[in-house]
Amino acid sequence: MKPLVAAVFAAILAIAGAWSARRRPWKKGTGGRAMLLAFAFTAIPFVLAEAGTGIISFFIGFLSIPPILGLGSLVDGAILTGGLAVATVRLRSASRTARGPHNDYMRARR
Numbered sequence: 154m155k156p157l158v159a160a161v162f163a164a165i166l167a168i169a170g171a172w173s174a175r176r177r178p179w180k181k182g183t184g185g186r187a188m189l190l191a192f193a194f195t196a197i198p199f200v201l202a203e204a205g206t207g208i209i210s211f212f213i214g215f216l217s218i219p220p221i222l223g224l225g226s227l228v229d230g231a232i233l234t235g236g237l238a239v240a241t242v243r244l245r246s247a248s249r250t251a252r253g254p255h256n257d258y259m260r261a262r263r
Contacts, residue, residue, distance in 0.1 A: 155217050155225050159207025162229055163200050166236040170196020173240035199236030
């Protein structure tokens with residue numbers, strides 16, 4: 154069951170990372186290369202970590218999920234949470250820079 158959970162979580166992380174990279178390319182660049190770099194640096198590490206836990210569990214049995222609150226689910230949850238947090242922070246900072254820091258300051262002063 155653990156490899157299946159890891160595959161689903163890796164797919165979720167890949168989709169969230171692709172969406173984040175598309176909305177905010179690397180270093181405000183344009184084009185496919187900037188989006189690919191953003192995906193490679195911010196999403197791929199989490200996708201590979203999640204896939205790695207599934208592979209390790211499949212071959213060795215370590216980090217298995219049948220204990221629902223075991224080490225495997227804790228590690229998977231931490232990787233998923235970290236990856237989604239990185240994607241969310243990148244998107245939030247993209248929307249903040251689109252509005253401009255001055256606009257946020259002026260809005261807070263009203």
